[in-house]
Amino acid sequence: MRGYVSGSGWKDYRRTGSICGIELPQGLRESDRLPEPIFTPSTKAEVGHDENIGFDAMVDLVGGPLSEQVRDVALALYRRGAAIAEKAGILLADTKFELGTALADGELMLIDEVMTPDSSRFWDAAAYEPGRAQASFDKQPVRDWLETQPWDKTYPGPELPAEIVAGTRQRYVEAFERITGASFERYLKEDVVAA
Numbered sequence: 001m002r003g004y005v006s007g008s009g010w011k012d013y014r015r016t017g018s019i020c021g022i023e024l025p026q027g028l029r030e031s032d033r034l035p036e037p038i039f040t041p042s043t044k045a046e047v048g049h050d051e052n053i054g055f056d057a058m059v060d061l062v063g064g065p066l067s068e069q070v071r072d073v074a075l076a077l078y079r080r081g082a083a084i085a086e087k088a089g090i091l092l093a094d095t096k097f098e099l100g101t102a103l104a105d106g107e108l109m110l111i112d113e114v115m116t117p118d119s120s121r122f123w124d125a126a127a128y129e130p131g132r133a134q135a136s137f138d139k140q141p142v143r144d145w146l147e148t149q150p151w152d153k154t155y156p157g158p159e160l161p162a163e164i165v166a167g168t169r170q171r172y173v174e175a176f177e178r179i180t181g182a183s184f185e186r187y188l189k190e191d192v193v194a195a
Contacts, residue, residue: 001078003037004093005030006050006121006134021054029131031123037078039071041061042096050096069108070099081115088178090137091128095120117172122179137175142168 002019004007009019010030018024020040028034042050059067074097082092096119098112102144113119122137142164149158173184182185 001037001074001097002040002094003034003078003082004091004121004123005032005034006093009094012052015120018163020052021056026161031128031132031134037075037082039074040183041070066101066108073099073108077110077114081120085115085122085179086125088181089125090175090178091123091125093121093123093134093136117175122175137171139168142150143172 002126005013005019005024005028006148012019013024013028019038022038022040024036024038039055040052041055042052043058043061045051053061053107055071057065058070062070077097078092078095085092092115095115097110097114100109100111102109117138120138121140123134124137127135142160145160145164146153146157151158176182176184176187
């Protein structure tokens with residue numbers, strides 16, 4: 001799900017004027033808000049990153065009714081999450097939902113993390129400025145650091161410096177606390193007690 005033009009979507013848009021085959025208005029700048037959120041499906045690759053596919057390719061893989069249901073559920077989830085984050089002064093630029101069907105009855109299920117900094121691009125609304133990349137509450141600084149390393153992107157990766165780890169943790173905690181209004185440290189203690 002994408003609500004803004006950023007990341008691989010920005011690269012796609014600059015190259016083709018579309019994202020995942022969805023034609024978009026001309027003249028969008030990096031990080032511009034889209035007129036409406038768009039559903040940009042992907043599929044798991046055998047190796048490496050997920051592969052973006054168009055909606056028609058999704059229909060070919062899983063059928064029309066299920067594709068439409070997945071799209072509608074993803075749009076509703078994105079809109080709800082974006083509204084909650086925006087109340088906390090955070091923009092939900094894009095996010096990934098992993099959905100699957102139950103083997104027993106084919107019921108659609110949300111099966112993995114939902115709107116975490118690992119699966120989403122969160123921006124501080126107060127610092128938001130279209131026309132450039134945005135500072136985010138996600139793992140982008142890890143990616144940026146890795147891009148500077150002499151590494152062929154195969155296992156094992158280089159060890160992350162302590163300041164990259166600490167900075168990433170701090171961004172994740174800040175996003176959690178701002179969106180939920182809860183203390184992360186207290187949440188950890190309660191979660192441990194509950195377990």
